Amino acid sequence: MVEELTIVGRSVAMKGSGEKVTGTAEYTVDMKLPGMLYAKILRSPHAHANIRGIDTSRAEALPGVRAVITHEEAKILYKVTHGSAREYGIDDRVRYHGDKVAAVAAVSEEVAEEALGFIDVDYEVLPAVFDMEEAMRADAPVVHPERDDVDGNILEHSVQEWGDVEKGFKEADHVFENRFTTQRVCHSALEPHAMVASWDGDGNLTMWSSEQTAFMIRDSLAEAFQMPRSKVRFIVPDYMGGGFGGKYESAEKIVLALLAKKARRPVMLRLTREEVFNSTRTRSPCIFETKTGVKKDGTFVARYIKAIVDVGSYAWGAIMASRASSYMTLLYRCPNIRYVGYGVYTNTPPSGAMRGFTSTPIHYAMESELEEIAYAIGMDPTEFRLKNALNVGDIIPINSKPVTSSGLREAVIKGREAIGWERRQRVPGSEGGVKRRGIGMACYSHYAPMLKSAERSVGNAVLKINVDGSFHLLLGVPDIGQGLRTIMAQIAAEALGGRLDEISVTLADTSVTPWGTTTAASRSTQETGGAVKMAAGRMKGRLLELASDIMGIPVERLDAKDGVVFAKGVPEQGLTFKDILNHPDVFQSGENVIVTKATYNVPTFIPPYGTAFADVEVDTETGQVRVLKMVAASDVGRAINPQSVEGQLEGGMQMGIGYALTEVLRLHPETGAPLNNSFMDYKVLRAGDMPEMEVIIVEPVDPNSVYGTKGIGEMSVIPMAPAVRNAIYNATGARVHDLPITPEVLLKALREKEKC
Template identity: 35%
Template sequence: MAVGDSVPRIEAAAKVTGRARFAGDFTLPGMRIAKYLRSSIAHGRVTSIDVSKAKVLPGVDGVFTFADVPKIDFATAGHAYSLDPRARDVEDRMLLTDHIRYHGDEIAIVVAANDLIARQALELIEVEYQELPPILTAEQAYQIDAEDLHPGKGTTSVNECGAHEYVLGNVEQSLADADHLLNGRYTTQMVQHCHMETHVGYAYMDDLDYIVVVSSTQIPHICRRIVAQSLDMPLHQIRVIKPAIGGGFGNKQDVVLEPMLAFLTKKLGGLPVRIEMTREENMVATRVRHPFDVKIKAGVNNDGTLKGLSLDVLSNTGAYASHGHSICKAAGSKLAPLYPRTALRYNAKTFYSTLPAGGAMRGYGSPQIIFAVDNMMEQAAAKIGMDPVDFRIKNAAVAGDINPLSGKAIDSCGLIECLQKGRDILNWDQRRKELQQQTGRVRRGVGVACFAYGSGTYPAGVEIAGARMVLNQDGSANLHVGAVEIGQGSDTVFAQMAAERLGISVDMIRVVSTQDTDSTPFDPGAFASRQTYVASPAVAGAAEKLRKKILDHAALMLEKKAETLDIHQKDIIERTSGEKLLSLQDLSLDAYYHKERGGQITAEMSTKMTANAYAYGATFTEIEVDLDMCRIEIKKIWNIHDAGKIINPLLARGQVEGGVGMGIAGALAEEMLINAKNGKILNGNLLDYKMPTCLDLPDIDCDFVETDESTAPFGNKSLGEPPLLSVAPAIRNALLHATSVQVDSLPMSPKALFIHFRDAGLLG
């Protein structure tokens, strides 16, 4: 057996010893360095730009402005292509611009012999602006005389990137008939991914018509398409290579540097050109999490039945669409499978502003929506005097429920079991009683929250994956996958899957982790917690094909029937007796080198997933609140997950611990601060942006409720993004339990808690 074992990560030693090679580790003879000139205002237009002094600086190869780039609008979001034009991402970006839409917008770029000369050249460029008022809020974006940031893009409304509504059941009647009608408004903040490796890449030309881009991208095949579009070049003239990646969390699901790199090497006759963003650039000029403003109406009966939910959501996508309204749309789709027996209305709008562009970030809008909806669940339970866990159990999805949004039955669902297990682990009932009516300056509380999340993008997007396997001459096997390893452990899991179906040990599988669009099977990339679910049929299918070919060749060599043979570890064995008949190495050598029979034994599979299994889970936490210090300390936190069958328990725990840590950071500390007068980000660096380190985080515990998802060959479901989804509302609900103070905005930082505690009369 390989699936279900805690196999060590296959790339772990290379990463911890520094041997893994990332995009920034490579160089080429004659490599040039490029650096952007970024706007010093948040909104306006360039009225003049003089680059003459920069061009004549010794060591400068070229200076390019918005006047020099192709006038081609393209989308940067890393989604698979859609045959339906209406479903494609908004094409609202060019390589450089003279219409400034955020503080740091790209207006020119310098290419020079080294970083120092490039920075000196930037200082020689003279720019004059026509400055316009910043647009930071929905009220400013939608006002009648507002400047239209992207005329002709998005909807017909000024500065509206996208909008949609769905209604499931008779929501108005359900709210009217409910014993209680509740209202709430919840807001979330802008945060940054803060992955260890900043965006970095380089490009060069192999010949006059062929561009190679090496990049820290989550989406090499999608990146290739976007680069080709941005330069109006045939797809086959672009090659994208992805080496090891130092994290992304969705920020590298956008094409940020690659089109410009391709443009520069082409303009400079094929010279290799590198761009490596500084941390400060990465903070403001890549992508951020969308701030949400959510208004909710909820109808609940005295027996605990959730009758109806009505949500009005505003999402701020910033200066450019990037993933745009798809974030808000996807987030809303997770509510129907969470509470499928509840009438539901979801009305959402996404607007442009003059802030950094919002893009994909771990959870893809769900952390914002789960924060709002779960807070409302806490309010509803309190209104009818029902235990919060009991209230969620009463309304939670169960296997066999119909997801009203898709019309399909929910195949596997362990949400109620997750809630029950968490209740027992935390000794919930006893702690709720013990912590009632506290009066001290330090108080404790317990909280719970739950979630549902998909395992891919279907049916919104195509879910295609590819795998190729090759039997090596020593009896081992290479596995090529299009799915992208970005630190989440997918390569290890795929090795386990392949070993399981092939019948050999995991150490006999070599996963070729460097994706290359010229040779790697097609896969859209690492996003949507999709890879182990969507790619598993391709990996399993390729392994099964390879196994059959190996056994067919063994039968030829041994003059036996293939069905009487099996593969075990490094040998061909007799199926019933287990007798070793032939080593895989001898079989492979025969296939490669026998003068008459055989040939290289390979197998390839490309599959499309036409299902989307929902993972479920809950967060339970106990916190301590210091009223005088306006500080929350997490004493215990547990995440309980239904992720289907767990392929690798050790890696699963690692995913959960990392996700919970990110959830705690967003709940208590992280926030990009904005100057309301000029739109500038005030803390665009890791000194002023308060991100907790490992020393600031508590011990994190997790457990699993294993279900068997029939739509996946190994019964597994998503686990990459779910761990952070319900962390913030669980902490918030514990704060409510401890202090009776209702906090409806993130983050719950000491600064924010001071205002809430002061207004509640808790600060002496």
């Protein structure tokens, strides 16, 4: 029997959207506390140096300065709760151009900025390394000599294998080898990083910050300051201007808390756009050396990838080097797979999570190579992929679990129809002319909760009913702009049989809400949504029990819809939730105070699938690429809010095209200094740069997830860059392997093609 849903599956307006469009929404940068000071951080002009001495006396004497700290107070270790990053609040060794040296709190940002110029620092400049392959050499400068758990600069070395790769390559009819590189890019969220710290007279720390997690940061701060968790309160404000993985855990919070404690005043730190570019987490540059063996009919028999991941100076993202292997196993069948990955320190900006964590770079390599293989053996690239795709019931090698649902085939078929696949060049680059058209595509699968059986994927929810029949939902995860507040309210209203406009939501306050993980990894709807559905179901059950006593009708004959409990089959006769709570028997007995809670464990891995198709025009004289149309066809399970899904996919197109063509954070090859750390020079695509976009939502409802849902936030960006790259290949026949595909890169590839 198909579940009848009335609120889930509807494109309702986002909660808080009115405040956003009228400009009344308050973000962290808008906060003002009584007596609040403002912080600025002195950053290193060297990529690698020891601090031999530092004199802050002139800065401290400047009128309006209330506190100055250096490594002498702030060499406190900040350990993130996920990954292997270790970073001091301020260290006496700097490891990239822009690293923290000292910090000032003053009555204004202008005074704090002026005070930085009065801090005298004696640096011992050290040799630096900026190239990940050079960093792996035995004679390379060591970025973290203090860590005995790191082999030179190699933070992580992962080897994973399924089957016998050497045997597989011997059985192959064709073997293809390539090398792909991807670049360092920035999240470019519109809201810069901002945070406020305040201590009370009892030694309790409260911090407000635009972050993707509250409880993890609270725990890290408590550990760093050796405080009970109960004395640290972390609050994520209601409005946040994007995250994409970039607003996570950072050691600046140590600095800010110490400034506030020393000054005995609340202190705000607002990073400039230049600081955001250079001093917050970036997507790691990667090198992928690939080798793929296929039979004449296109069947995979062996796949090998060696990955080198530049984790920068401080590596929240060290796990990228190992996690990348999973994406070799989630999408296509292959009996023999081997992955070797290295996470390598360099004297470059810190790395971390970014939308499509690890998945976006390695999919670029895998899907680009697949396109070339398909044409080389005379197969349609869509049919080549479908021939090898995992189907429902197939076992996923990395976790030995079956695929429980897949809309990949439907996504491919609908996507190629929408893009006009038949118009592509059957032989890449075979059509002449200065301006050439091409069509390309790519597929994806991605991480989801419970990828590995050892993982624990948990969500919590608390639901309270008010005497007027409305509800208050408390959740420990933040809304980072993607609409989590609305999605959770839709799930609650559906499970309750309530009204969406009568559900308010409080998020991510460690002293108020239940424990929550993080708004990341496209997991919130499954994890937290599962807990919301359970808590709402329990609330509904209790309301039906109370109504049963009042109405004299057995519980099993009652149901609820639009905030009214009624006898099944007689919806016009019933009691509103308010009527139930205010009935004398209920009110006087105290039974009207109802709070339900739930903890939900994601039962199994539910992989998402999807595709992207691109139609491009290439000017072979200038190297300019114009994307004419993008199609995103994605298996999202059931779309809780289809309009929200469309927004995610359109945003992913914007980010993915930029990753393919324009975005790169460039560093000076000799000093490591950023060369384009502003929106004037870092080329993010604007609305006028975007092509025609078409979104196709595929909804194979998965039986194991909350209302059949899957993730979409990260998945939307993953296939975009390889689809654009493959369209360029189709148009020109030029085998471009390096991102971004700037005019210079493309013209070089065209010249190399002419030589062949």
